[in-house]
Amino acid sequence: MYAIAISGSPRPKGNTETLCRRVLDGLASAGCRTALHSLAGRAIAGCTGCAWCRKDGHQGCVQEDDFQALYAELLLADIVVIASPVYFGSATPELMAFLDRAGYVARGQGQCLARKVGAPIAIARRAGHNFTVAQLLMWLVINDFVVPGSSYWPIAFGGAPDTVNEDAEGLATIDRLAANLAWVAGKLTA
Numbered sequence: 001m002y003a004i005a006i007s008g009s010p011r012p013k014g015n016t017e018t019l020c021r022r023v024l025d026g027l028a029s030a031g032c033r034t035a036l037h038s039l040a041g042r043a044i045a046g047c048t049g050c051a052w053c054r055k056d057g058h059q060g061c062v063q064e065d066d067f068q069a070l071y072a073e074l075l076l077a078d079i080v081v082i083a084s085p086v087y088f089g090s091a092t093p094e095l096m097a098f099l100d101r102a103g104y105v106a107r108g109q110g111q112c113l114a115r116k117v118g119a120p121i122a123i124a125r126r127a128g129h130n131f132t133v134a135q136l137l138m139w140l141v142i143n144d145f146v147v148p149g150s151s152y153w154p155i156a157f158g159g160a161p162d163t164v165n166e167d168a169e170g171l172a173t174i175d176r177l178a179a180n181l182a183w184v185a186g187k188l189t190a
């Protein structure tokens with residue numbers, strides 16, 4: 001089983017990456033091969049709506065940038081965790097640029113993410129987690145993912161880098177999420 005986590009923070013080594021590592025550690029303990037993909041330092045433009053991806057048997061997206069390599073990883077993964085810091089109540093524009101293109105391509109090319117197992121995670125200093133989780137859930141569900149729950153909504157608190165490690169309940173929620181992702185994926189492939 002191959003599990004990836006996509007960190008939507010433009011800040012390297014911040015709280016979002018910490019949570020991604022945490023969920024991947026749990027998945028590795030459950031026997032998964034894992035990889036963390038951070039959007040920090042990657043250049044991924046937004047969808048232009050050109051619909052090239054929906055014409056003439058085209059594969060992938062016509063825009064050449066860092067989208068291609070990450071989309072290839074998305075196609076390979078059995079388990080996909082999408083994590084974002086909350087920016088003014090929402091997921092980051094870097095993450096939404098990737099998700100808009102990935103979703104439009106995948107839905108235009110045979111709904112090819114169907115029945116992967118996925119989950120959102122939102123991290124914020126103070127507020128806006130639930131809206132951001134909902135935003136990411138909307139993407140997962142329309143792309144036909146199977147989404148397990150956890151012991152709480154998949155959120156955690158943290159402002160400065162590493163302060164998320166002080167949120168014991170948040171970390172416990174992520175640990176349970178990792179266990180549930182592996183459990184559900186195991187049931188689906190049994």
Ligand SMILES: Cc1cc2nc3c(=O)[nH]c(=O)nc-3n(C[C@H](O)[C@H](O)[C@H](O)COP(=O)(O)O)c2cc1C
Binds near residue numbers: 011123125127
């Ligand atoms: C542009 C910007 C907007 C932010 N908006 C919010 C917000 O709406 N609510 C909140 O609680 N924290 C907000 N924050 C704080 C981040 O969500 C928080 O610091 C988070 O831990 C950052 O994750 P990272 O370390 O992975 O980058 C904002 C931070 C930035 C830079």
